Amino acid sequence: MLVKDQTATFHDCAECPIRHRAVCARCDADELELLEGIKYYRSYEAGQRIIWSGDRMEFVGSVVSGIASLTQTMEDGRTQMVGLLLPSDFVGRPGRAEAAYDVVATTDLVMCCFRKKPFEQLMETTPHIAQRLLQMTLDELDAAREWMLVLGRKTAREKIASLLAIIGRRDTSLHMGKLSERVTFDLPLTREAMADYLGLTLETVSRQMTALKKDGVIELEGKRHVVVPDMDRLLAEAGDDSDGGLLD
Amino acid sequence: MLVKDQTATFHDCAECPIRHRAVCARCDADELELLEGIKYYRSYEAGQRIIWSGDRMEFVGSVVSGIASLTQTMEDGRTQMVGLLLPSDFVGRPGRAEAAYDVVATTDLVMCCFRKKPFEQLMETTPHIAQRLLQMTLDELDAAREWMLVLGRKTAREKIASLLAIIGRRDTSLHMGKLSERVTFDLPLTREAMADYLGLTLETVSRQMTALKKDGVIELEGKRHVVVPDMDRLLAEAGDDSDGGLLD
DNA sequence: CGCAGAATTGATACATCTCAAGCTGGGTGG
DNA sequence: CCACCCAGCTTGAGATGTATCAATTCTGCG
Numbered sequence: 001m002l003v004k005d006q007t008a009t010f011h012d013c014a015e016c017p018i019r020h021r022a023v024c025a026r027c028d029a030d031e032l033e034l035l036e037g038i039k040y041y042r043s044y045e046a047g048q049r050i051i052w053s054g055d056r057m058e059f060v061g062s063v064v065s066g067i068a069s070l071t072q073t074m075e076d077g078r079t080q081m082v083g084l085l086l087p088s089d090f091v092g093r094p095g096r097a098e099a100a101y102d103v104v105a106t107t108d109l110v111m112c113c114f115r116k117k118p119f120e121q122l123m124e125t126t127p128h129i130a131q132r133l134l135q136m137t138l139d140e141l142d143a144a145r146e147w148m149l150v151l152g153r154k155t156a157r158e159k160i161a162s163l164l165a166i167i168g169r170r171d172t173s174l175h176m177g178k179l180s181e182r183v184t185f186d187l188p189l190t191r192e193a194m195a196d197y198l199g200l201t202l203e204t205v206s207r208q209m210t211a212l213k214k215d216g217v218i219e220l221e222g223k224r225h226v227v228v229p230d231m232d233r234l235l236a237e238a239g240d241d242s243d244g245g246l247l248d
Numbered sequence: 249m250l251v252k253d254q255t256a257t258f259h260d261c262a263e264c265p266i267r268h269r270a271v272c273a274r275c276d277a278d279e280l281e282l283l284e285g286i287k288y289y290r291s292y293e294a295g296q297r298i299i300w301s302g303d304r305m306e307f308v309g310s311v312v313s314g315i316a317s318l319t320q321t322m323e324d325g326r327t328q329m330v331g332l333l334l335p336s337d338f339v340g341r342p343g344r345a346e347a348a349y350d351v352v353a354t355t356d357l358v359m360c361c362f363r364k365k366p367f368e369q370l371m372e373t374t375p376h377i378a379q380r381l382l383q384m385t386l387d388e389l390d391a392a393r394e395w396m397l398v399l400g401r402k403t404a405r406e407k408i409a410s411l412l413a414i415i416g417r418r419d420t421s422l423h424m425g426k427l428s429e430r431v432t433f434d435l436p437l438t439r440e441a442m443a444d445y446l447g448l449t450l451e452t453v454s455r456q457m458t459a460l461k462k463d464g465v466i467e468l469e470g471k472r473h474v475v476v477p478d479m480d481r482l483l484a485e486a487g488d489d490s491d492g493g494l495l496d
Numbered sequence: 497c498g499c500a501g502a503a504t505t506g507a508t509a510c511a512t513c514t515c516a517a518g519c520t521g522g523g524t525g526g
Numbered sequence: 527c528c529a530c531c532c533a534g535c536t537t538g539a540g541a542t543g544t545a546t547c548a549a550t551t552c553t554g555c556g
Contacts, residue, residue, distance in 0.1 A: 403511080403512095404511075404512070448512080448513090449512075449513060449514080451512090451513075451514085452511090452512060452513075455512095470521090471520090471521095
């Protein structure tokens with residue numbers, strides 16, 4: 001399987017695509033070697049569940065490639081996505097035995113895993129890891145709070161625009177720097193996943209996508225490929241005062 | 249002023265009421281002494297703004313007594329509370345120059361402050377502080393994500409019940425341990441603040457409070473004093489499967 | 497070809513918002 | 527001590543945005 005083959009190419013941390021953004025970002029060569037000793041790769045297919053809420057967690061790790069989602073579900077089936085895990089994002093919580101959320105692979109996914117115990121021990125002796133993890137956790141907390149504003153106070157149209165803006169911005173920051181020009185990306189989420197993220201129904205997501213298209217805020221090629229002719233316009237629709245948003 | 253007098257009594261960290269829960273919880277006597285060297289107390293009156301979003305942060309610190317709220321505001325005035333700061337909670341983000349949120353004193357408040365620079369330096373050399381801060385940040389992240397479910401998927405009635413359950417649980421865990429018995433507490437929030445927390449209007453909050461009262465889920469003495477005859481009933485109304493919620 | 501999952505579109509129901517009056521209780525000044 | 531005032535709260539009637547239920551239409555794929 002293609003995904004399996006990819007993993008082989010990451011064996012050396014020095015050449016890892018997320019080397020400078022993940023939890024190991026601050027580690028020097030010596031520390032990296034210690035991490036290499038306890039790491040292993042795992043691949044998942046799109047749709048596969050990685051972790052069940054309430055399960056015992058035997059590992060923590062980083063997303064290397066692909067996208068996963070953190071979700072919570074109520075007894076009656078209502079679900080809310082509470083996090084989008086992108087390459088370099090950390091999964092799992094040191095010091096906690098059981099998972100608090102479901103983690104599901106949204107696309108095909110590769111993770112760099114560490115068994116939990118050894119990782120926790122390493123954290124005690126390697127301040128660089130704990131420091132980086134603190135930084136990343138603070139960033140995630142900011143993103144979560146930004147998202148609370150979206151969930152609590154924005155209209156359906158603004159919610160969609162906000163989501164598109166995040167994804168668009170992230171994709172662009174990876175490629176080149178020029179914003180507020182024509183931006184193009186693929187939606188990694190189904191309408192249903194978008195609805196779960198935004199606290200809407202998939203019908204409402206669909207209607208608002210159509211409306212944004214009709215108003216010229218976005219263009220659609222197929223269902224998943226999005227073109228944003230004017231990023232500032234999109235940000236205005238999102239209700240953002242064009243300053244930074246999530247995920248800096 | 250009464251609040252001023254109180255601060256005098258906290259001069260010694262060893263006798264501080266939040267000694268074992270705040271960011272200094274893991275510090276030993278030596279480390280505490282270093283912290284004492286850079287700390288100072290500040291008092292605020294109910295309603296006073298502690299920090300403006302976008303302002304330069306010159307200090308970080310812990311809430312010693314009272315309650316504060318973290319809020320975000322959109323240009324058109326819509327506001328969303330993104331955090332409730334209780335005694336022992338940490339304010340500010342080491343490594344960031346500007347505040348991302350407004351912080352407002354909900355009740356009269358005392359804070360234990362550290363100038364930001366010295367605190368950051370101390371963090372570098374004192375793993376116990378960084379470790380504790382990581383733990384607290386992870387807890388806050390969990391609370392924020394729990395709240396995303398409330399904002400995104402719960403009905404107005406469930407939202408109110410959820411908020412009352414959190415406040416009730418916290419108050420009880422401070423006093424005695426026996427839950428699911430009669431629980432009593434004062435609401436530290438106005439209806440408007442509740443609305444800002446829950447992503448509702450204050451009219452809807454008021455109506456749902458009335459409805460919960462009429463249905464016997466809660467009793468009200470005056471506007472602010474709440475009696476919960478059956479905590480399990482309240483949790484059921486919140487849509488929680490009676491397991492833990494926020495703020496463990 | 498035809499099926500299945502994903503997405504769109506339509507008609508209607510309903511929860512919450514909005515706008516507009518009143519109410520309540522604690523504090524202030526005459 | 528009373529009358530008034532005002533912030534906080536409650537209640538009402540109607541408007542509106544989103545959910546719900548129900549068909550279709552699309553799209554990729556075996």
